[in-house]
Amino acid sequence: MKSLKVCFLISVLILSLSVTVFAARIEISSPGEQTIPLALTRLLPIGVGGAQPALAREFQEVLENDLEMSGLFEFVDPAAFLGDAERLGLSRTDIDFNQWRMLGSEALIKGGYSVSSGKVTIELRLYDVITQRLLTGRRYLGNSTDVRKIAHTFADQVLKSLTGEEGPFSTKIAYISNRTGHKELYLMDVDGYQPIRMTDHRSIVLNPDFSPTRKEVIFTSYKNGNPDLFRKEIYTGRESRVSLKPGLNIGGRYSPDGREIALTLSKDKNSELYLIGTDGTVHRRLTNHYGIDVDPTWSPNGQKIAFVSDRRGNPNIFIVNVHSLEVSRLTFEGKYNATPAWNPKDDRIAFARMDNGVFNVFTIREDGSDERQLTFGAGSKEHPRWSPDGRFLIYSHDLAGEKSIWIMRADGTGARRISAPGGNDIHPAWSVRW
């Protein structure tokens, strides 16, 4: 907890506001189709304080990993770099753009760092090599333990400069892990680093979701002998029960404006979807059917909720209009469709379909068209959740009985494991940008 507590004293100085957008904006939903040749140079030490190669290396690894994950770049081989890579000059007039053009790079990242009494300063520039223009310049000041955070923040900025949409790399991922022997709530970076246990319920904790407005998570826990919905403030650790109706209080999902929570209650002896206030008072019942209704997920405009129901036999995804309560069926293929997650940026809904006992991740448009399978093969992949920019999906992947959190691009490419070995990690949720 401590390391999280208001520790980011990173102040960002915008060195240049005249950021021109790189060439044509890149279509974010089709990574890999149009990659930018990028030269990512090593951070060089600035002035006094001396060289700290470990710091520079860590920064480089984090930034390169994020930019690689984005799928927007093809890296120019550092072995081919010429003299300019070793020169500290960061300003436009100091850089020999012809060298970089010769290597075929169209974008260039250069940076320097200095360390004094535990504080680190990292200064970075992203250039368009062709037009020789500065696309973004940033100076970050922080503790030397904040190097990863600074690298993630700059990666987000690079994506913003090139596509107009900020990256999600400086956000957090909440998930459930049983590595203490009990299922508890954890928090980690988007690349899986710095995992922190958030609860000590020694019971069963399930299915977290982030508030879009406050630094707060909701989740279900059996701590008090019933599956109640809890709220926890991330930085203070303050915790309280939001909904403790007899029976299920599960699958809580904040509305996009953060004012309401959709969840499943079974207080009337059957699982139904409800809207409750953040104080737990019931605002509205959304479904009325003797079947099972679970797993709500909000449309970006807060007008509709996709959910899972067995009202037509097998579990399938349905959509209910929050105002008219009109229900329509979304999925017709497959025998078991569950865990829907609505893309916060468009009309695609990700879900998991079970076929021969194995779940894989699919997406489908809100109108039921253009269904696509994103993952294949053995080992269930469940509980997809979108990044706040809609570029990536996280999910839990069951490999030979060990479940871990994975990340992939929205088109299913680039899948990689992010949570560390040592337990079963499930129910990932992606934070907004705070």
Add this chain to the structure above:
Amino acid sequence: MQKLTITRLVVMLFALTLLASGCAKKPVAEQTTMTEQPAQVEVQQQQPAGVAEQSVTDTGAGSYDAAAAARAAENAATSGLQRIHFDFDQYVLTDAAKTILVNNAGLLRAAPAIKVLIEGHCDERGSDEYNLALGEKRALATKNYLVSLGVPAERLSVISYGEEMPLDGARTKEAWAKNRRADFKVKR
């Protein structure tokens, strides 16, 4: 001679009727044992009461001790309540489950002081949230059947653990069948 043959015929006829009646009786006898099965269950339920009388003699009082009998019935219920199992993605009670619940209802009626928490469980296949709802439907179906058998509803509470507490962690059909269940936890 004729007398002999007549007596022979009579004997044969007698034997035949005996045989015939014997044959006819057999299915009847089977049917009665069939219908008596629930009655046997009743006998089983009363067995704890017999144990209770023994414990009365242990106390040396010799007179009928109602408290001890109740305690014995509670012990019988605590140890005698059997879990039931369900088919995949189903919360309808199977005939085998109903037979067990008839027995469980008898134990519960005999021990009116105890309350029971019915836990609904699922196998690991399927989504976690859906299974939480399914587990609750299993627990409620179990409760409703016990109520129909005369167990007061206020003595029965339910909770669903979905797929969170498997009995058998193996990934086999046998393990999954074991894990799809309703368990009974006695609260005194």
